[in-house]
Structure formats: C-alpha cells, structure tokens
Amino acid sequence: MNKAIVLATAALTLAACAPAGSQQPVANGKKEISFLVFETPNLTPEYWDAAIKRVTDKHPDIAVKKLVAPSAGERNAYAKQLLASGQLPDVMQAIAPSGLAESGNLYAWSEEELKNYAYPRSNPLGGKIYQLPYNSQSTPLVYYNKKLFAEAGVDAPPRTYAELLDVSSKLKAKGVNPFVVGGGGKDAFAAGYIWIALVGADVYARQPDFLVKRRAGQVKFGDPAFVKATQKFADLVKKGYVDKAGLSRDYPSTEKAFLDGKGAMYPMGSWFAAAADAGADAGADAGKPPFEIGVFAWPTDDGEVVVPSYTGGGPIVNARSKNLEAARTFALEFNQDAANNDVLVKSDAAIIAINGYQPPRMGPVYNATLEVFKSGKAVNAFTVETGDDSLLPGVGDKVFALAQEIIAGKTDGAAAAKALDEEWVKAGGQ
Known part of the structure; x- marks a missing residue:
C-alpha cells in the first residue's frame, strides 16, 4: 500500500x-x-x-x-x-x-x-x-536566477519564444540546467507547469473559450493548436532543456532545487514569490540563495504578454x-x-x-510578480479551471501523468493530445 x-x-x-x-x-x-x-x-x-x-x-x-x-x-x-x-x-x-x-x-x-x-x-x-x-x-509565471542568466551572457528575460529558446541554449552551453521541474511521488501536478504555460500562451490566448468548446465537442485536444503547444513541451525536453531529475522530486524538493541554484528557470505559480522573498530576507548566512530572483510571463511567439491566471x-x-x-x-x-x-x-x-x-x-519578488500579473492579457490557466470551462473529472490527473511521460521522453505532442481526447471520452465527454 x-x-x-x-x-x-x-x-x-x-x-x-x-x-x-x-x-x-x-x-x-x-x-x-x-x-x-x-x-x-x-x-x-x-x-x-x-x-x-x-x-x-x-x-x-x-x-x-x-x-x-x-x-x-x-x-x-x-x-x-x-x-x-x-x-x-x-x-x-x-x-x-x-x-x-x-x-x-x-x-x-x-x-x-x-x-x-x-x-x-x-x-x-x-x-x-x-x-x-x-x-x-498566476499559474504559472517563470521565476529565474539572475546570477545564472548573467553568467550565461543573458542580461534580460526573454520576450518571445524564440528568445526563450536562445536563452535556454546559452544556459545549457554553460553547463546550467535551463528548467527546474518536479513531478515525483504524490506531486505529479508539479510536472505540468511548462505545459500549462504553453497552452495559455499558444491556445487560450487565441481561443479563450477552448474548454467550453471542448465540452461542446466543437474542438479536440488533437486539434493543431493544442498539439503544437504540447509538442513545444516535448521539444524542450528533447533539446535537454528540462531537468529529468525532477521526476523524482516532490513539490517541496522542486522548490528547494531552484532555491539551491540547480537550474536557471522555474515555471511556478505566483505563490512562489513568498518563498523567494523569504529567502532574500534571510540571506546567505541562513542557507538561502545568494542570487536575485526575477520573474517573467512565459513568452509567446509574437511577444504578446499572456498571463494564465485564476x-x-x-x-x-x-x-x-x-x-x-x-x-x-x-x-x-x-x-x-x-x-x-x-x-x-x-x-x-x-x-x-x-x-x-x-x-x-511585501518584498521585491512579490512586487515584481504583481507587476507581471497586471501587465498582460489574462487567460485561464489550463487544468486550474473550476467552472463550466473546467476539465471533466479525472482528466486533470491524466494531464499530469502525461506531463511526467513527456518529461521522461516517452511521448510527444500528438500522442499526448490523443491520449487526452481518449480520457475525455472515458470521462463522459464528446
């Protein structure tokens, strides 16, 4: 048991x-x-x-x-x-x-x-x-280690998805893990934040009522926009930008890994600002990170600021x-x-x-988080919806399980989307 x-x-x-x-x-x-x-x-x-x-x-x-x-x-x-x-x-x-x-x-x-x-x-x-x-x-934003960015020659957070890929490439070339993720044990949800960000940036920004339409059978997860967003997640893994060790970390260990400097970017909900500011207040003598933490919204292809929120x-x-x-x-x-x-x-x-x-x-990371929260186009946060546009019961758990498989390199965008559509039908959807 x-x-x-x-x-x-x-x-x-x-x-x-x-x-x-x-x-x-x-x-x-x-x-x-x-x-x-x-x-x-x-x-x-x-x-x-x-x-x-x-x-x-x-x-x-x-x-x-x-x-x-x-x-x-x-x-x-x-x-x-x-x-x-x-x-x-x-x-x-x-x-x-x-x-x-x-x-x-x-x-x-x-x-x-x-x-x-x-x-x-x-x-x-x-x-x-x-x-x-x-x-x-906001679920999620991207928190980043300013020291690791600077050491990789990056002087500002990325504004477009192409710039995000460039930043990730520079970090990896310096031997730095670009993205810290989780998903171990009981905390499978911690594997899903990159996927949630991509759906917000690439799907919900253009189709804010996507899940309402999914419930009505008017769209599917297998549609091109959703598959493309999911494939971006798989491609980040394939490029070596996502730390697969995260699959063995529970949620607290994932947070600690970022605060310990084990990666440069941490896609996480806005609640992380509390831990980030607590670390800054405590200082290095208390075992907290000796680096500043910044925050940005997950970049879109065209640079529009999109903020998945709830x-x-x-x-x-x-x-x-x-x-x-x-x-x-x-x-x-x-x-x-x-x-x-x-x-x-x-x-x-x-x-x-x-x-x-x-x-x-409040501290600087919270204030920066609040500024980003207010600066962009608000869209729903995939998997977090709780109303008429929410996922059918049980489908959210499938999202997180598939996110674990994507990070492990076991599936791709098309296969993951197909699996979600199958789970949707099992849950009673069209």
Whole structure:
C-alpha cells in the first residue's frame, strides 16, 4: 500500500469520527463543522491553525474540526472520496466544485454574500457560484536566477519564444540546467507547469473559450493548436532543456532545487514569490540563495504578454451540512478576515480579490510578480479551471501523468493530445 493511500485511509478514519452531514451541536453548545485543508511549504499546519483560530475567536459558538488532504495535488480527488463515503466535509478550502456541485452537494453563494468580491462571477457552474473567489493567482509565471542568466551572457528575460529558446541554449552551453521541474511521488501536478504555460500562451490566448468548446465537442485536444503547444513541451525536453531529475522530486524538493541554484528557470505559480522573498530576507548566512530572483510571463511567439491566471481558491460549503449556517459563516469570515489575508499574502503571495483590501508591505519578488500579473492579457490557466470551462473529472490527473511521460521522453505532442481526447471520452465527454 503506497503512502498516499495510507494517508488517505488514516484521514478517512479520522473523518469518520464526525462525518459531515451528521454533526450536532457539541456539549458546550458550540456548533461543530469539519474543514478540509491542504498543506504546502507555504501553507503549514501552523498557518491553518492560526487562521482557523482567528475566525473562531470572532465566532466562539463555532468549533472547527480540521481535516488535511494527503497532498495539495490530491485534494480534489480526496474530497470526492469523502463524498463517496458519505463524509463530505462541511467546508473545503480551494477544492474545485466541478464534480461535487452537480448533484446538489454544494451551497450556491448569493449575490449579497458575494458583494465584497472583486470578481463575484468567477468560475460559474450552471450560472451559480459555489466557490468564494477571493484569491487571484498566476499559474504559472517563470521565476529565474539572475546570477545564472548573467553568467550565461543573458542580461534580460526573454520576450518571445524564440528568445526563450536562445536563452535556454546559452544556459545549457554553460553547463546550467535551463528548467527546474518536479513531478515525483504524490506531486505529479508539479510536472505540468511548462505545459500549462504553453497552452495559455499558444491556445487560450487565441481561443479563450477552448474548454467550453471542448465540452461542446466543437474542438479536440488533437486539434493543431493544442498539439503544437504540447509538442513545444516535448521539444524542450528533447533539446535537454528540462531537468529529468525532477521526476523524482516532490513539490517541496522542486522548490528547494531552484532555491539551491540547480537550474536557471522555474515555471511556478505566483505563490512562489513568498518563498523567494523569504529567502532574500534571510540571506546567505541562513542557507538561502545568494542570487536575485526575477520573474517573467512565459513568452509567446509574437511577444504578446499572456498571463494564465485564476481567481477563486476560496471555500466551498456542503449544502447538506447539519450546521449549514455555521459553515457559511465560517467560510465567509475565513476569506474576509483582514489578518487572515495579510498572513496569506505573506506566506503564499496571494493576490487578494476582495474590494478595499490593502496588502501589507511585501518584498521585491512579490512586487515584481504583481507587476507581471497586471501587465498582460489574462487567460485561464489550463487544468486550474473550476467552472463550466473546467476539465471533466479525472482528466486533470491524466494531464499530469502525461506531463511526467513527456518529461521522461516517452511521448510527444500528438500522442499526448490523443491520449487526452481518449480520457475525455472515458470521462463522459464528446
């Protein structure tokens, strides 16, 4: 039995002590709700515990039972496991509603409840909003080691895809690994960021409704634009620009590899800015990288700045919770508490999409990330969509598995696209 299954089994056993949908007020009169979270190097157990306490301090009638997904990448599948076993938590943070909401399992937020959000209609499912849209993220941008760039004779980040290839060639000629990637163990999703970037730059920039059309059977992954974008990924691997050692790294190890200077470019979500600035603040004496980190959007063929991004990430609520009012209250307060958001910005480089919110003073990488985020054409981030334009259930996992195969050199653009179309049909699509 692998580690992920062991962890999932343990967590299911824990959840079974107080399954969602059957909680009753506890003996001291408090209403207990379960709250499913996930942990990353930025979102530690201490982060979640402190954030939960800020809300329960304001609402002492609510007691929270924290549940933890086996990993960040498995959190959506894990929520579905809990649903299948009749243990869907009362509140779930950053869980995609697709595959859960369709059967009436999730609470739909009202216009009044969404009035404080900058993008209140983000990611609708059937015209309804199930996930609070409080956090915007670029997925991914490209973070780079300015020292390694300079040593390779590169004095500025690439603006076009041709320039990106030239930069990669110069880095490799200097014995430097151009791209740091991950994808090992339970964190298969970490293999997918180059592919996500390419789909954003080459497909979504021209066809922003590509997945809506895919759901309608009007386009396929096997269409030329998607195959071309995917083949670029395979060609980067073939040229030796992508570090295949990443397939043995989990997500934290991948981040550490870049911070340890084991490669020049790191395609990653905007949340990485928190770790980058923490390293700069700590200094070399604390074992942090002795180099400056810059950031740019994945280059397009014509130089247009395209920024794959997503606004959502907030809680979803079990519509069948016995303590539904408490669950709704907790979810709204968790997202709108200013102190919680300040900590999230500092710990996870969040770009808070709540009207009137002012972030705390941040470091140079976060500020540069925010500048890039605002500078380009916003498109959806492939695999991250959670509304009517999301991937069908299970297809996202296939994307990440195929990304691992591409990095391993086992498949190419056409074959990967064909496999996705086959998986799409298996999932019930056209």
